[in-house]
Amino acid sequence: MTVEQLKALGCNTSEGLQRCMNNESFYLMLVNKFIATTDLSKLEDALNNGDLDTAFKEAHSLKGVCGNLSLTPMFNVLVEMVEPLRAKVVMDYSPLFNEFKRLFSELKSL
């Protein structure tokens, strides 16, 4: 995986890098760590079961990490999800979640 590839996916890599004191390998290490440790099934189950509380917490922490790593397209989707989840709005979250899943596997395939 390279910074160029992330940039091609629409990530604001210059911001992400700055946050990591412009240390490219540290930045990429964190992105890889994010891919390796993220388990989307918790969020998926919570959404399927209508457990909006758990879904909010999951989406909120994903948003925090994606934001800090400047994984911009994923971050944007999560922003759209987190606010209604925080307000416990009952709606169909699957289009947003599926979009996030797609972006995540795109990242994973790099």
Add this chain to the structure above:
Amino acid sequence: MKNISNYVQHAKRKVLIVEDEVINQQILSFILEKEYDVLLAGNGQEALDILKAQYKEISLVLLDLVMPVMDGFEVLKRIEDDSLLKRVPVIVLTSDKSAEIESLKLGAQDFIVKPYDMPEVILARIRRSIMLAEETNLIIKTQKDDLTGLFTKKYFYEYIHEFDALNSNELMDAISINIKRFHIFNEMYGHELGDRLLVNVAKALKDLTHTIDGIVARVGSDTFFLYIASQDNYQFLIDDVLRPAYKSIGKDIEVEFRIGINKYANKDDSIEKRFDHAVRASTEDKHSFENTIIYYDEQMHNKEMYYDKLLYHFEIALKDKEFKLYLQPKFEIQGDKPVLSSAEALVRWVHPEYGMISPGVFVPLFEENGLVRKLDYFVWNEVGRAINEWKTKYGVSLPVSINVSRVDLLDEELFNHLSQMIDGNNISISDVYLEITESAYSDEPKLIVDRVTELSNRGFLIEMDDFGSGYSSLGMVTSLPIDVLKIDMSFVRNMLTSLKDKKMVEIIIEIANFLKLKTIAEGVENKEQLDSLKEMGCDIVQGYYMSKPISVEEFTEKYIKTKE
């Protein structure tokens, strides 16, 4: 800017990052680690545990709000409620605007948004928060007690001045609150719990001043002063303020308080004096094991005036020889007839205004402020003179026991003082016995053992006074080089009516026999007691039945001239 450069020059400070997401933790650590030592906590509970253990070394907390186990808001509340943790500034990490206001209200100093600002911005905010907190703490430190956050005495008095100026018509009470036997609490439960107790009591008193006009301070290790709008009844202080405070340390512990109240404290008195009176009232019950609320009253005031006069008059009394040496004879009783063996030196004060004053009044008073040493030297010297006179005028040698008080024993020059008295009067060490009280031992056992051993090695005979009355331990009897045990007079007085007291006398005599020590029974008032003591094997008696204490002149007349 100068401040910042100073600040950076200082040693690395510690920052606690509280964040459940590992990647966020790592980014923050990476940004901070050049400038700070970083500690990590994954949830609120962990953070509190680390803070409680290391709050003194931690300069700042970076706190995430949404976390498992215990969230950031709860952590903020707990920190705000704890006077020790409160000093550590907290910066909240949040992506949510509304949470910012809430966290500032809960005591957060600043916030850092998510996704994180650029590292320079984060570092600048952290630096600024630490600097502000350190400056504030420095100001607080000089005004406030480190542990409890209450005012120190000096500032407390200053605030009372201000308070009185603004509220001149309000009737105020000056109150002293002391935790009974706090040193024992510390020994039993440890200093950490002792500190918690102090902190909780401090907080409860502080909270009280939010509902009733008042100011509170910590003025000694376990003493608090409260200056408060006058209340009719102070039982609530114990029931609703102090008891909940110690119950909240979460142990099944009972703590008692000693409360002294100077009601309607006179604003013409200095503030020191107003609280002196409160303290004076609180110490009225030295021995009660229960909660006590005592008001400073006229009787106490008169007593205080009386004591003040006695103290003031002390030097004159010494110079004018108002103190008189009295002697009470002691008799060997194991022979056919009681035989005079020695005498005990006592002191009386013939005051020009008050007449004869009992040593029970003035000795404790002089013990409190060290004057007792001067009085002791005076008495010792009178004793030396009498012994010398008996020897030279009448050719009679009779040893006399003198009291060596706790204060004397703490004095490393004690032996020199005694030898001066002995040489000055041209008598010898064997003419003088030393009586020490067992209560001296309980305060400073090692020092007392060393000092008494020195005296014994130099040739003095050592008598242990009031044995059995206080904290006697077998350890004390065996570690001190004692020659004689004086049985406390309360046992002797009751031995014919109380089986327990009689048993006590028997046991003391048995112990003495076992350790090859002599026994003296004090307070012998009748023939039955004398006979009974003789039968039990007691060696020597002293008491009104034989003779009350009499003036040295009378003693010489009665016991020395007849021996001639």
